[in-house]
Amino acid sequence: MNIEGTRQVQGGIATDLKPAMSASPLVRKLGALCLLSEEEIEFLEGLQNNTLNADRGRDFIVEGKDLRTTFIVIEGWAIRYSVLSNGRRQILSYALPGDILGLHVNFRATATYSASALTPLKLSVVDPRRVIEISQKFPIIAAGLSWCTAREFAILGDQAVRLGRLSARQRLAHLFLELWHRFALIGDNNGDWLEIPMTQQDLADTLGMSLVHTNRSLKSLRDIDLISVEKDHVRLNNVKALIEMSEFNPEHLSEFEI
Amino acid sequence: MNIEGTRQVQGGIATDLKPAMSASPLVRKLGALCLLSEEEIEFLEGLQNNTLNADRGRDFIVEGKDLRTTFIVIEGWAIRYSVLSNGRRQILSYALPGDILGLHVNFRATATYSASALTPLKLSVVDPRRVIEISQKFPIIAAGLSWCTAREFAILGDQAVRLGRLSARQRLAHLFLELWHRFALIGDNNGDWLEIPMTQQDLADTLGMSLVHTNRSLKSLRDIDLISVEKDHVRLNNVKALIEMSEFNPEHLSEFEI
DNA sequence: CCTGAAGTATAACCTATGTTACATCATCGG
DNA sequence: CCGATGATGTAACATAGGTTATACTTCAGG
Numbered sequence: 001m002n003i004e005g006t007r008q009v010q011g012g013i014a015t016d017l018k019p020a021m022s023a024s025p026l027v028r029k030l031g032a033l034c035l036l037s038e039e040e041i042e043f044l045e046g047l048q049n050n051t052l053n054a055d056r057g058r059d060f061i062v063e064g065k066d067l068r069t070t071f072i073v074i075e076g077w078a079i080r081y082s083v084l085s086n087g088r089r090q091i092l093s094y095a096l097p098g099d100i101l102g103l104h105v106n107f108r109a110t111a112t113y114s115a116s117a118l119t120p121l122k123l124s125v126v127d128p129r130r131v132i133e134i135s136q137k138f139p140i141i142a143a144g145l146s147w148c149t150a151r152e153f154a155i156l157g158d159q160a161v162r163l164g165r166l167s168a169r170q171r172l173a174h175l176f177l178e179l180w181h182r183f184a185l186i187g188d189n190n191g192d193w194l195e196i197p198m199t200q201q202d203l204a205d206t207l208g209m210s211l212v213h214t215n216r217s218l219k220s221l222r223d224i225d226l227i228s229v230e231k232d233h234v235r236l237n238n239v240k241a242l243i244e245m246s247e248f249n250p251e252h253l254s255e256f257e258i
Numbered sequence: 259m260n261i262e263g264t265r266q267v268q269g270g271i272a273t274d275l276k277p278a279m280s281a282s283p284l285v286r287k288l289g290a291l292c293l294l295s296e297e298e299i300e301f302l303e304g305l306q307n308n309t310l311n312a313d314r315g316r317d318f319i320v321e322g323k324d325l326r327t328t329f330i331v332i333e334g335w336a337i338r339y340s341v342l343s344n345g346r347r348q349i350l351s352y353a354l355p356g357d358i359l360g361l362h363v364n365f366r367a368t369a370t371y372s373a374s375a376l377t378p379l380k381l382s383v384v385d386p387r388r389v390i391e392i393s394q395k396f397p398i399i400a401a402g403l404s405w406c407t408a409r410e411f412a413i414l415g416d417q418a419v420r421l422g423r424l425s426a427r428q429r430l431a432h433l434f435l436e437l438w439h440r441f442a443l444i445g446d447n448n449g450d451w452l453e454i455p456m457t458q459q460d461l462a463d464t465l466g467m468s469l470v471h472t473n474r475s476l477k478s479l480r481d482i483d484l485i486s487v488e489k490d491h492v493r494l495n496n497v498k499a500l501i502e503m504s505e506f507n508p509e510h511l512s513e514f515e516i
Numbered sequence: 517c518c519t520g521a522a523g524t525a526t527a528a529c530c531t532a533t534g535t536t537a538c539a540t541c542a543t544c545g546g
Numbered sequence: 547c548c549g550a551t552g553a554t555g556t557a558a559c560a561t562a563g564g565t566t567a568t569a570c571t572t573c574a575g576g
Binding site for chain 3: 547548549550551552553554555556557558559560561562563564565566567568569570571572573574575576
Binding site: 033146153251 | 291322338342346348350371390394404408414419421423466505507510
């Protein structure tokens with residue numbers, strides 16, 4: 001909604017200036033916050049030179065194991081999750097292109113979560129020491145990363161609200177809205193259609209529900225015509241109504257005025 | 259109650275040892291990670307000069323309003339929470355002495371959560387620009403703050419696991435264990451006894467349950483003798499059993515090897 | 517073109533948790 | 547010392563959501 005506006009601004013800038021176009025999603029994301037200098041863009045792109053491809057289902061961070069790497073998502077979706085000893089899984093968050101995993105990894109030796117590729121995934125692998133370097137040499141980028149961190153907190157906080165205080169149907173709607181708004185920011189939005197590469201089991205593990213009830217609740221959202229579902233895609237038929245019924249707060253994901 | 263106690267400890271130490279001892283909880287917390295230089299300690303203490311007292315129940319961060327301040331908890335408990343339009347509240351996390359609220363506030367203009375004093379609270383009020391200053395001048399402190407951030411993520415992730423995948427009794431046990439371990443780090447642990455300044459309604463709002471069911475579940479934990487309850491305190495009668503039954507993972511809160 | 521594996525759909529039944537209602541117990545200002 | 551207010555305890559009943567079971571559908575690989 002109000003993100004529409006910002007996306008267009010972004011798009012406008014992107015078509016005008018060359019470098020931003022070929023830019024990695026991270027540069028596009030940070031570039032949406034404030035103009036980046038050539039030097040800053042170059043540094044950010046250079047940071048992402050070392051890439052890694054992961055097949056669907058491949059874990060690249062494993063809870064309890066050493067983690068001394070920062071990953072930046074270039075293409076595809078990843079999930080952050082945790083598995084209990086009884087086998088139940090809780091997906092904590094989705095990482096989309098431009099998102100960073102392990103930004104604050106410097107000291108902490110062991111991962112407190114696992115991460116795996118939900119779709120074929122292209123990651124860049126960054127030495128966290130280079131992240132530290134940033135704060136000294138590129139204050140603007142540092143501020144951008146700090147904003148990313150605040151945003152991750154907001155997203156995870158929303159996830160807690162979903163899990164703690166929303167009904168099954170609300171949780172689904174709320175999650176779809178979150179993803180829809182997040183895609184809007186990186187300019188990858190496709191009208192009301194939203195790519196949903198996860199299975200219903202994944203959705204269930206995200207929203208703290210059973211597979212059966214996830215299916216039931218999806219159906220009931222379809223029945224009242226709030227969403228339409230097609231292979232790997234969901235259409236948000238009435239964003240306003242969805243926002244209202246799910247108590248979604250778009251402000252948590254909107255940009256800020258500098 | 260035990261705030262009395264901890265204050266005394268603090269006070270007691272303060273009279274004994276000069277520098278490290280009169281230290282603020284934040285200095286103690288970071289000092290537990292790595293030795294801090296005199297200069298670093300001085301800077302951190304200076305950072306916290308500007309203090310503010312808040313009565314129980316007083317909101318000092320309000321969701322949706324401008325937030326351009328960083329707060330450090332000096333004494334007492336705070337909660338971070340979010341209220342839905344239907345009036346339901348979800349408590350996201352507890353802030354204990356040494357914890358920082360709004361560390362990544364620089365850019366983002368509006369708060370995505372509220373925060374309020376759960377007990378009489380002493381906060382220090384910090385200009386976020388001074389936080390930025392840190393990363394340039396005090397790399398060790400910057401690394402410590404980065405570790406704090408990673409830890410907050412781990413704690414919030416655990417909260418999501420609780421809400422999404424644990425039963426009511428497990429949630430209670432899991433939360434108590436989290437708090438117990440967190441107090442252990444700042445050295446304010448009182449044996450198996452744990453201060454619980456929150457009401458059962460607060461607990462319910464933390465764990466995504468109703469007040470009645472919170473009461474029921476507490477009783478059932480008492481009945482099987484895993485905990486004992488006394489005014490504002492809980493005794494963890496069998497930490498090992500509690501860890502097992504609640505699938506708590508102490509690693510998420512443990513320190514790291516440098 | 518068939519087969520098996522993974523995903524989706526749906527029904528029937530069960531249980532954990534929510535809701536409403538009320539009693540009891542502290543605490544605190546007057 | 548009293549009454550009001552907020553917190554805790556518990557019972558009875560209602561329901562959202564979990565579980566088990568079984569089809570159906572898609573799709574990749576032989």
